[in-house]
Amino acid sequence: SLKLDAPVEEKELPPHACAYCGIHSPSSVVKCLTCNKWFCSAKGSAFSSHIVNHLVRARHKEVQLHPESSLGDTVLECYNCGTKNVFILGFIPAKSDTVVVLLCRQPCGASTSTKDMSWDISRWQPLIEDRAFLNWLVTPPTDAEQLRARHLTPPMIAKLEEMWKEAPNATVADLEKTAGVDDDPHPVLLKYDDPYHYQNIFGPLVKMESDYDKKLKEAQSEDGLQVRWHLGLNSKHVASFILPKIESGDVKLAVGDEMRLKYKGELRPPWEGVGYVIKIPNNQSDEVEVELRKSANDKSVPTECTHNFSADYVWKATSYDRMQLAMKTFAVDEMSVSGYIFHKLLGHEVQVAPTKITMPKKFHVPGLPELNASQIAAIKQVLSNPLSLIQGPPGTGKTVTSATIIYHLAKMSNSQVLVCAPSNVAVDQLCERIHRTGLKVVRLTAKSREDVESSVSFLALHEQVRMNTTNKELDGLVKLKTETGELSSQDEKRFKQLTRQAEREILQNADVVCCTCVGAGDPRLSKMKFRNVLIDESTQSAEPECMIPLVLGCKQVVLVGDHKQLGPVIMNKKAAKAGLNQSLFERLVKLQFTPIRLKVQYRMHPCLSEFPSNMFYEGSLQNGVTAAERLRKDVDFPWPVPETPMMFWSNLGNEEISASGTSYLNRTEAANVEKIVTRFFKAGVKPADIGVITPYEGQRSYIVNTMQNTGTFKKESYREVEVASVDAFQGREKDFIVLSCVRSNENQGIGFLSDPRRLNVALTRAKYGLVIIGNPKVLCKHELWHHLLVHFKDKKCLVEGPLTNLQPSLLQFGRPRQAYR
Amino acid sequence: EEEEIVVTRQQEEVDPEEEAEFEREFAKMMAESLDSRKFERKQQFDLPLPIKLKPRESTAVGESSAANEAGPSEAPPSGEKMAFSLLTKKGNRQQTRTVELPSDSHFAIAMKKKQQAEKEE
Ligand SMILES: [Zn+2]
Ligand SMILES: [Zn+2]
Ligand SMILES: [Zn+2]
Numbered sequence A: 001s002l003k004l005d006a007p008v009e010e011k012e013l014p015p016h017a018c019a020y021c022g023i024h025s026p027s028s029v030v031k032c033l034t035c036n037k038w039f040c041s042a043k044g045s046a047f048s049s050h051i052v053n054h055l056v057r058a059r060h061k062e063v064q065l066h067p068e069s070s071l072g073d074t075v076l077e078c079y080n081c082g083t084k085n086v087f088i089l090g091f092i093p094a095k096s097d098t099v100v101v102l103l104c105r106q107p108c109g110a111s112t113s114t115k116d117m118s119w120d121i122s123r124w125q126p127l128i129e130d131r132a133f134l135n136w137l138v139t140p141p142t143d144a145e146q147l148r149a150r151h152l153t154p155p156m157i158a159k160l161e162e163m164w165k166e167a168p169n170a171t172v173a174d175l176e177k178t179a180g181v182d183d184d185p186h187p188v189l190l191k192y193d194d195p196y197h198y199q200n201i202f203g204p205l206v207k208m209e210s211d212y213d214k215k216l217k218e219a220q221s222e223d224g225l226q227v228r229w230h231l232g233l234n235s236k237h238v239a240s241f242i243l244p245k246i247e248s249g250d251v252k253l254a255v256g257d258e259m260r261l262k263y264k265g266e267l268r269p270p271w272e273g274v275g276y277v278i279k280i281p282n283n284q285s286d287e288v289e290v291e292l293r294k295s296a297n298d299k300s301v302p303t304e305c306t307h308n309f310s311a312d313y314v315w316k317a318t319s320y321d322r323m324q325l326a327m328k329t330f331a332v333d334e335m336s337v338s339g340y341i342f343h344k345l346l347g348h349e350v351q352v353a354p355t356k357i358t359m360p361k362k363f364h365v366p367g368l369p370e371l372n373a374s375q376i377a378a379i380k381q382v383l384s385n386p387l388s389l390i391q392g393p394p395g396t397g398k399t400v401t402s403a404t405i406i407y408h409l410a411k412m413s414n415s416q417v418l419v420c421a422p423s424n425v426a427v428d429q430l431c432e433r434i435h436r437t438g439l440k441v442v443r444l445t446a447k448s449r450e451d452v453e454s455s456v457s458f459l460a461l462h463e464q465v466r467m468n469t470t471n472k473e474l475d476g477l478v479k480l481k482t483e484t485g486e487l488s489s490q491d492e493k494r495f496k497q498l499t500r501q502a503e504r505e506i507l508q509n510a511d512v513v514c515c516t517c518v519g520a521g522d523p524r525l526s527k528m529k530f531r532n533v534l535i536d537e538s539t540q541s542a543e544p545e546c547m548i549p550l551v552l553g554c555k556q557v558v559l560v561g562d563h564k565q566l567g568p569v570i571m572n573k574k575a576a577k578a579g580l581n582q583s584l585f586e587r588l589v590k591l592q593f594t595p596i597r598l599k600v601q602y603r604m605h606p607c608l609s610e611f612p613s614n615m616f617y618e619g620s621l622q623n624g625v626t627a628a629e630r631l632r633k634d635v636d637f638p639w640p641v642p643e644t645p646m647m648f649w650s651n652l653g654n655e656e657i658s659a660s661g662t663s664y665l666n667r668t669e670a671a672n673v674e675k676i677v678t679r680f681f682k683a684g685v686k687p688a689d690i691g692v693i694t695p696y697e698g699q700r701s702y703i704v705n706t707m708q709n710t711g712t713f714k715k716e717s718y719r720e721v722e723v724a725s726v727d728a729f730q731g732r733e734k735d736f737i738v739l740s741c742v743r744s745n746e747n748q749g750i751g752f753l754s755d756p757r758r759l760n761v762a763l764t765r766a767k768y769g770l771v772i773i774g775n776p777k778v779l780c781k782h783e784l785w786h787h788l789l790v791h792f793k794d795k796k797c798l799v800e801g802p803l804t805n806l807q808p809s810l811l812q813f814g815r816p817r818q819a820y821r
Numbered sequence B: 001e002e003e004e005i006v007v008t009r010q011q012e013e014v015d016p017e018e019e020a021e022f023e024r025e026f027a028k029m030m031a032e033s034l035d036s037r038k039f040e041r042k043q044q045f046d047l048p049l050p051i052k053l054k055p056r057e058s059t060a061v062g063e064s065s066a067a068n069e070a071g072p073s074e075a076p077p078s079g080e081k082m083a084f085s086l087l088t089k090k091g092n093r094q095q096t097r098t099v100e101l102p103s104d105s106h107f108a109i110a111m112k113k114k115q116q117a118e119k120e121e
Helices: A050-058 A143-148 A154-166 A172-179 A195-218 A318-332 A339-345 A373-383 A398-413 A424-436 A461-467 A472-484 A489-509 A543-550 A573-580 A584-590 A606-616 A667-682 A697-710 A715-719 A756-763 A783-794 B016-035 B065-070 B106-120
Strands: A029-032 A038-040 A063-065 A089-093 A099-104 A222-225 A228-231 A237-241 A258-263 A271-279 A288-292 A309-314 A349-352 A387-391 A417-421 A441-443 A512-516 A532-535 A556-561 A646-650 A690-693 A722-724 A734-740 A766-774 A798-800 B005-008 B081-090 B093-102
Touching (some): A038 A050, A050 B016, A172 A195, A237 A309, A339 B005, A387 A584, A398 A417, A398 A424, A424 A441, A441 A461, A461 A489, A543 A584, A556 A584, A667 A690, A756 A783
Parallel strands (some): A387 A556, A417 A512, A646 A798, A690 A722, A734 A766
Antiparallel strands (some): A089 A099
């Protein structure tokens, strides 16, 4: 079977790194001969150098220089009596020659000087001056080294020294561990002293999230499953089954996840096999499909059995491990990111000399649409800056802008560009655009996703290896493997070797490498350096996830996203609360780093963009489409004002707790969603052009059922209408959107709906028309919704009554009770 | 490509009490070290100067850039550094290693003065 990940080489500081700060240039460190730890001559924020600090606090006295320093591995000792106590050592010069010797002050340096002696004892100069070793003996580290080093305050140094008395092998990391034993993790900060500080904050948060994820996933084990078997086109066995726990909404499964299937029945001996999830429940069916990995005992797959199966989730730490490794690399490898990016990431104030670049004569790129002024302005700025943020509000052509930037970066710098996004879908989209410009693109996918179909399969690395016919030997083995399904162990070994070689060649010849952020931690990229990195949808990934592509040597970074739309999904509430749900983009914005905003939207009817523009983008959104272009005159729908295809339909039905007990539903709203969808069908709108958004899983499944049971059109038509959460619609669009708000109670909150970013996403998915179904009396108590309702009312688009006879609502809104957060 | 950056960092405040505490410890260390050797038998120090051929490149000098920068093979830019020999012992064997002193260090200044005086004589 395939081994997923080769072990990644961990980057470590060399053994002679300063035990306080990690500085390790040989000329700046000395070894304490008593405890064998190394210390440097940096002073940090203290007024004594690290080495002197240690010697005093630990009461150690003897040292040795580094073998690679100019004086070699010299032990500092008195030439005359051999004492090694550095506190009493000093140099004396010869009277008439450029020679010096180390001598102790007492007694050797105190001996009387005689005239005929060649040495001038009277000019004894101590080894330690100003709480540091003479700088010509142990060189002070450079500013750059000191700025990148770990930052330890004097009290921390004191604590560390205390720890060493009990545990001589303790490290600074242990120091931090003892500091945070309480339950609540340290919250994230805006600025960090150094990369170790950064790692110490984010490391535990990533660990918490990883532990939580593991627990959740492993709780998905289910027994008593019924399985249907079929053979895939690639002659692998596929098992289809229903996982009841998924229906309850507690469990999240994704394509590419790994599951272990077991047979525990009596019809044959116990069996187990591992495979990848290739399908999850969708509008078509609720079944999960797992494709088994090829293995030697393929013949024994119990395809004749259907009952008594169980399924376990095979949890993998890969993505979390890669985040942790990236943070570590950031700390110990000075080549991981440029100095400027290094300090920017830590929130330090840093200026950089402007880079001299020749701007391209024209910005338009073959194969991509023409650009508008705000897009060109963004591209210009990005190309001349080492770090830029591009904010792309809904429908503003983020992908085209990104693809254009990537094209110019690749052409101008003549070095490879690494392009990442948190989700596979987003990576594929961008990958496809870049391919259209004629650049050589490689899409690197996880091994587990190699069989997942996508629009850019032909750009995938494994596919390019397969199609590469220049290597006859590899080509032969590929054919043999496809024909026979298996290779001899010797052939398999050779096949792997040749594959790796081919992969390397293809990667090295590419102009652009595309993968997910986590994918950037793939061992196949670990030896490569990427000077240019662009991360799309960066506002949807947690900071440590963004670090993975960044620490591959970046010098020029572009983060694309929109912090006014939904952020990263963090499952562990404590970790989220501590700030793991804040993206790097957002933190940089909070640090006054101004994003370049794309301002022309091409998606929504102007009446639909007005409110989001005013509420979330300071009114800066312009319309690149006219009202006429976004009016479907052919669609007969009872819009209250025909020129403004939007309405808020007042529904006063009550909310209920859903069957699972963890979610909400609203029967009145669900029934009315069905009526609206049916009305759109009658008007000739295709099912695939309608989207139903609801923030609650309980309501989602209730709406799907309601449409199936009461809709007057064919069941298949309703099945093709996508009903999903706001989160699932992010980054996408539909012609018509129906939003079911669900929450309707007198006293409680409105939960999910109070997040302005979620509302922004929900309001900006529709191109031609938007119907909001909700209870205005409840929603208006929240400031943000109050504004929305007033807006709809002003436009005469707030209505009530049956769909066949909608009437303007005369509801008066009082002042909102609480500010939205 | 060289990167030119300027990083502004806030000066951290040092707790004067802590500073004083460390200062005391440091002074104590010095005093104790000296005290402990008060009754050490005086050993007259004298030593003939090594016959100065060319400063021998030490075998221990490695290939690291730091070592090379300071290595004797490259003539230091005049006026900035002055090459001295440090006399050390390895077992009973005498060794000299080259060490570059900044030209404004006590020893270098004294040596320059002396050389000047000799020239004038
Ligand atoms: Zn020590
Ligand atoms: Zn140090
Ligand atoms: Zn001595």
